[in-house]
Amino acid sequence: MTGPATPPAPGPGPAVERFPAAALRGGEPFAVLYGPGVDDVFVDGGHQVCTLEETLWRLLRAEGYERIVFSSLSDPVYFRDDASRDRSRRAAAPRRAAPRTMRHPQLRGPLGGMLVSGLGAGGGTGERGADPAGAAGATGPAPSAAGVSDPFGVMTLAGYLRGRGQRTAVVFPYAEEVLRHHNAARQLAHAMADWSQQSDGHNLWVLVFRRPTLEAVAGFVAGQGGFPLLETFVRQQMETPGRPGTARIGFPQAAEVERLIHATRLRDGLRIGDWRELAPIVRVMAGQPWKARTWRTELVRLARQGGALDADAVRGWVEGADTDPRPAWERLDALPGLDAVKRHFERLRAQVEAAAALREAGHTAAAEPPALHLVFAGNPGTGKTTVARLVGEVYRDLGLLGRGHVVEAKVRDLVAGYVGQTAALIDETVERALDGVLFIDEAYGLSDQRDGFGGEAIQTLISRMENDRGRLAVVAAGYPDKMEEFLEANPGLRSRFPTVLDFTDYPPDTLLAILLGRLTRRGPRPSPEAEEELARIVAGMYRTRDATFGNAREMRTLADEVYALWAARVRRHVDRPVVPGDIPEAYRTHLAPPAPDPDGLLAELDRYVGLGPVRGHLTQLANRLRLRQARGGEGFAAPHLLFTGPPGTGKTTVARLVGRMFRDLGLLRKGHVLEVTRAELVGVHIGETAPKVQKAVQDALDGVLFIDEAYSLARDSSYGGYGAEAIDTLTREMEHWRGRLVVIAAGYPREMAEFLDANSGLKSRFTEPIPFPPYSTADLVEILRRSAAAEGYALGAGVADRAARWLERGRAADPAGFGNARTVRGLLEVMEGRMAARFAQHGWPQGPGPDSGTGSGPAPVVPLEFEPADVPDPAAGGPLTG
Helix, strand or coil, X not given: CCCCCCCCCCCCCCCCCCCCHHHHCCCCCEEEEECCCCCCCEECCCCCEECXXXXXXXXXXXXXXXXXXXXXXXXXXXXXXXXXXXXXXXXXXXXXXXXXXXXXXXXCECCECECCCCCXXXXXXXXXXXXXXXXXXXXXXXXXXXXXXXXXXXXXXXXXXXXXXXXXXXXXXXXXXXXXXXXXXXXXXXXXXXXXXXXXXXXXXXXXXXXXXXXXXXXXXHHHCCCHHHHHHHHHHHHCCCCCCEEECCCCCHHHHHHHHHHHHHHHCCEECCHHHHHHHHHHHHCCCCCHHHHHHHHHHHHHCXXXXXXXXXXXXXXXXXXXXXXXXXXXXXXXXXXXXXXXXXXXXXHHHHHHHHHHCCCCCCCCCCCCCEEXXXXXXXCHHHHHHHHHHHHHHCCCCCCCCEEEECHHHCCCCCCCHHHHHHHHHHHHHCCEEEEEECCHHHHHCCCCCHHHHHHHHHHHHHHCCCCEEEEEEEXXXXXXHHHHCCHHHHHHCXXXXXXXXXXXXXXXXXXXXXXXXXXXXXXXXXXXXXHHHXXXXXXXCCCCCCCHHHHHHHHHHHHHHHHHHHCCCCCCCXXXXXXXXXXXXXXXXXXXXXXXXXXXXXXXXXXXXXXXXHHHHHHHHHHHHHCCCCCCCCCCEEEECCCCCCHHHHHHHHHHHHHHCCCCCCCCEEEECHHHHCCCCCCCHHHHHHHHHHHHCCEEEEEECHHHHHCHHHHCCCHHHHHHHHHHHHHHCECXXXXXXXECHHHHHHHHHCCHHHHHHCXXXXXXXXXXXXXXXXXXXXXXXXXXXXXXCCHHHHHHHHHHHHHHHCCCCCCCHHHHHHHHHHHHHHHHHHHHHHCCCCCCXXXXXXXXXXXXXXXXXXXXXXXXCCCCCCCCCC
16 A cells, blocks of 8 residues: 655745735635736746646645645535645555545445546546646646535535645635535535634635625625625734735736746747837836736737737837836936935935845844835926836835836725715725825825715725835825825824925926927927027916916927927928927917017006106106116016005006006016905905915916005904905015016005005015105196097086186095096086086987088087086085086
């Protein structure tokens, strides 16, 4: 009688990187495998393509399991090697000395305990199919215990596990099907419960679930209702991440992908287009959530079509694939700007190298792994997404992540619209990102959803960041102020994101380099004149940027539009350079025009009466700018202005003109005027005022913010509010947006002096006071004459004198309330009303007849004349009446 066959020697380590051996070493009663890779094929270190069962067999054998038993619905008990089968037989005489008998003495058939050869599954050989990969240690066909019933199969497997003679592993490769459809479910549940109580870590029960997450496994087991101890085991594993007994099988990593490429090259004749491209091709393929089975299909198809594996082939599989052959560190270093970001990763590399040196010197606990999670804070186009796509490779090269792929997610990918769905979305996304980077752009959207499920998403994300330490790096990105709000949304976020990297706006020289680089890569080269104008345009775009400025994106857009105009002009003559005419007209607003002649610029002021001091001040400003331009120097920031004077002296009118004038001078890009009062700037509750001021400033950017009766902001005691906060906020905004904002504050002279005293910073910001003195009587009469003429009237004999006396009497009666030009407009309305009453009594005037005039076309309209009686009695001294 011979003993059991000698087991094959254990293989060298895990078959592939995706099978973590730690799940089989922790002394747990069960090992639960799950994830998207459990139904994949695997490429081992010998470039052999293996199924899950073959790979798992090798791994268990390498871990010292002498007997490895498999079980499925179709085969309750089967083996993949003769050694495991022979070790499972009861001791018996040699095969030639006695006929084969039933494996259990209680089993009886037509010939009693005799087992008839040639009638079992696979023609009596117990075949389950030849090993296509030639698994090391397997002896050919995989024998099975054909004809074993489910109840007896459970009893047999339980007996193997309880045995102490040889170390045994029982494997359910299709656990869902067995748990759902097993004909002896009660016996199976009892066997699992009994095993979970008596297991001592010597033997192991392995269950393979085709579920993406451990939570999904727990949900499935709970749904079966008959395996409570298995469900408890899985949930305990969920609550203690990193605990042996469970393992997620993911997508292939770079090393396995490269082995698959070489296996296809050797077996199927796949050609490599350019060996220098192989490393980036492997990087792109490993970064996709694709199974090795899918890649193998594509590679074999490519080989059979006679194609070569190159960057074009990969781009055909993966849209937008980046096959840059340079290492991640080199590509990071080549990015423009980002000095602070590059310094962070250089320090990280130094820490990893120092930790490795310490370990080599015997200091095994000298350093903890560095924190991997990052916040990228910056405006659009500053390189956040580009760097995020490099982070995974950097971490992988440093040995901090196993795979280094990047999964990009938006808030809509993480937050569901129904209770209970958000956590599942987060888990599903994190599972795809494990061993790599989860990049969440505009992450502040999670904290903005106060009435939605953003809070649940944040809490679930924090749990996964903690539970999957070492296997997950989360990079959250967005606007700087918004990301600060995001970090404050949950106390656990700031501790999980210890590093915030600032992606500042690119300076003009970097923006210009990006613009010229894109143009050059596309073919055309700018002429010196065009390059000079592009530099001025870029400087203008930078100077007038706001929070939505796209930085590098803006440069790419400008370059593409220049290219389009250039191509339309040169067509096939591509040797011609880009000229200034190829620059789109919309961008030429950033080219400051030469300062115009002050006389022409201020001609509109000449239409108004009594603005000589104002005209002189603005003329001086225009001449200063012309002087600087004549000397080849830069301009200056448009100054803030203080208009002091009584009502009706033209302050609002001139403010509107200043906006257009500053635009024509090139001091402001738009020159629009936003008129506000205290009501638009001061809130009625705490926290309202500053945002209101900031919104008004944003609406006025590149133009004029005109604050009439600005002194009311300094009179909180009279108005009851937060005027002081409004002044403080306004002062900061004026400094922050210097060169892009002109603030004109207007009001009575004495009250405006109080306004300047309300904040020490106001006097230094309002350096251009412009007085608007009260109009003289002669000026007022002239305003009346011009206003009447604009309406088609004329002042008859004696009207001007009577109006002058009326205006003088009104000013003397109420100097503070006298409205100057406003009073004149009111007087004109009264005079028109009196004229209308006169015509209503004596007959309406007739227009020009059909035969009047000197030729074709309408006859000129003769102005109607006011009479002295149309002017109120100057001696009345009361308010205006009709």
